[in-house]
Amino acid sequence: MAERGLSVDHVTIWRWVQHYAPLLNQRLRRDLRRPNRSWRVDETYIKIAGSWAYLYRAVDSAGSTIDFLLSPKRDLTAAKLFLRFALSGTGGRRPRVINVDGHPAYASAIFDLKQSGELSRRCRCRPSPYLNNIIEQDHRFIKKRIVASLGFRSAEGAWRTIEGYEAMHLIRKGQIRWLPKSDVIGQRQFIHKLFGIAV
Secondary structure (H helix, E strand, C coil), rough: CCCCCCCCCHHHHHHHHHHHHHHHHHHHHHHCCCCCCEEEEEEEEEEEEECCEEEEEEECCCEEEEEEEEEECCCCCHHHHHHHHHHHHCCCCCCCCEEEEECCHHHHHHHHHHHHCCCCCCCCCEEEECCCCCHHHHHHHHHHHHCCCCCCCCCHHHHHHHHHHHHHHHHHCCEECCCCCCCCCCCCCHHHCCCCCCC
């Protein structure tokens, strides 16, 4: 903004993020590449208004983000809700294997979703911290942005901000169907197109 001769308060930037980040995340979903059928699921923790919350995330074996969900608890209900949420955004493409860490809630959640028919009965739950290194590395980008933002004062503000971080991470990772990972100008034009801004 300074390069353009504009003086903008940091609160204005925060308001832009709160308004436009969810829109960006929602609008780019139709242009995403479909994930493969080998998922890595994990959660990381973040602090919101002095209390710990859990950011559930899933990526495929190539590192492409499938989905994410912020939850106040780390339990069976949260794990099942997140898996349902992730399944709803894949266009009916169900995983053949879900790699998880040692958290026992995932195995129970996967079993319940198989019983209800939301997951294929052939879907395997594979507890393997080693295979989850892909998602552990992917957490780093999001955590780095969260640390730089100096924390959150509300769950809603945290969720909206994280939606923006995740949306930009999807674009930078090259998950848009027709947009190469290295095409920074194309990425900017894609965002302009999503918001109807003349390039």
